[in-house]
Amino acid sequence: MNFSGGNVKVKTISFIGTGVMGASIVSHLLQAGYPVTVYTRTKEKAEPLLTEGAKWAPSVAEAVQKADLIFTMVGMPADVKEIYLNDNGILANGTNGQIVVDMTTSSPALAKEIEKAASEKGMAALDAPVSGGDVGAKNGTLSIMCGGEESIFEKVRxxxxxxxxxxxxxxxxxxxxxxxxxxxxxxxxxxxxxCEALSYAEQAGLDPERVLESISPGAAGSWSLSNLGPRMLAGNFEPGFYTKHFLKDLRIALDEARRMNLDLPGLQLAMRLYEDLMDKGYGDKGTQVLFKHYQ
Incomplete structure (x- = not known):
């Protein structure tokens, strides 16, 4: 690897998983002048990035072998486990000195397992899930929450x-x-x-867009209210973040809460509502599709 002090001088970055979020992140890396090799299960989905200058790897193994720094952003914890720990996965093909960064929202226990397995190969691993949705990814303003050794974190920062x-x-x-x-x-x-605030406004005969204008800057303000509220009112339920992935996250959170003997009734209610939406076929819609429950 070609690292110097606390700064990373990367000869090659590989990015595995170029979905809604990953594609925007790769685009930012390319625009910053970094060479990026990408791998995703369906090459067609990566074509816009290849047009921007990304290189294509036909397999996980080839993506790993060409990289100093490897990012992953896939769907489910099972996908993370497969892509890192199977016989054809990242760690099987990795070499001493490489850094892997999983940006998937996944299990804390799995992150620890990957870090341990990477260390045994002389590699370093960080878990770095993000928040900010498709808007944050496009604007390069994601919140990145990281776990792992401080020295490795500083190199990748x-x-x-x-x-x-x-x-x-x-x-x-x-x-x-x-x-x-x-x-x-x-x-x-x-x-x-x-959802309940906007439904209440509609039922009260108010203009919900005007209500948003009043309440978004005040104490009720939130990212969801400002960014997803208008989408709800416009009937735009396309994903910035998939409902199926959000429900996966809530299930992980519930498992962890149970391990800590923590009762979270709000989480349990949200899970029931999103499970109902999944049963109705809305898994590939954005999380704002919860508004349909109130319609």
Whole structure:
């Protein structure tokens, strides 16, 4: 690897998983002048990035072998486990000195498992889930919550700063994932409040867009109210973040809460509502589709 002091001088970055969020992050890296190799299960989804100058890897193994720094952003914890720990995965093909950064929202326990396995190969691992949705990814203003060794975090921080505006190391391996669970819990109950506030406004005969204008800057203000409230009213339920992935996060949070003997009734209510939306076929819609429950 070609690292110098606390700054990272990367010969090659690989990015595995170029979905709604990942594609914007790769675009920022390319615009910053970094060579990026990408791998995703469906090459067609990566074509816009290839047009921008990204290189294509036909397999995880090839993406890993060409990289100093490897980012992953896939769907589910099962996908993370497969892509890191199977015989054809990242760690099987990795070499001493490489850094891997998983940006998927996943299990804290799995983050610790990956960090341990990476260390045994002379590699370093960070868990670095993000918040800010598709808007934050496009604008390069994501909040990045990181777990892992401080020295490794400091080496990667300059790269994080290309697509993130708030970058915080929360602690050791798994701490980033625990922080993301706190984030998702705050969003889950807030989303219920946003939907109920707009439904109430409509039923009261008010103009809900005008209501948003009044309440968004005040004490009721939140990212969800300002960014997703208008989408709800416009009937725009396309994903900035998939409902199926959000429900996955809530299930992880509930499992962790049970391990800590923590009763979270708001989380349980949000889970029931989103499970109902999944049963109705809205898994590939954005989290703001919760508004349909109130319609």
């Amino acid at each position: 300059p790269i994080f700063s290309i697509f993130g505006s708030r970058i915080v190391r929360q602690g050791g391996a798994g701490a980033g994932q625990h922080t993301k669970m706190s984030n998702q819990l705050a969003i889950a109950t807030n989303m219920i409040g946003v």
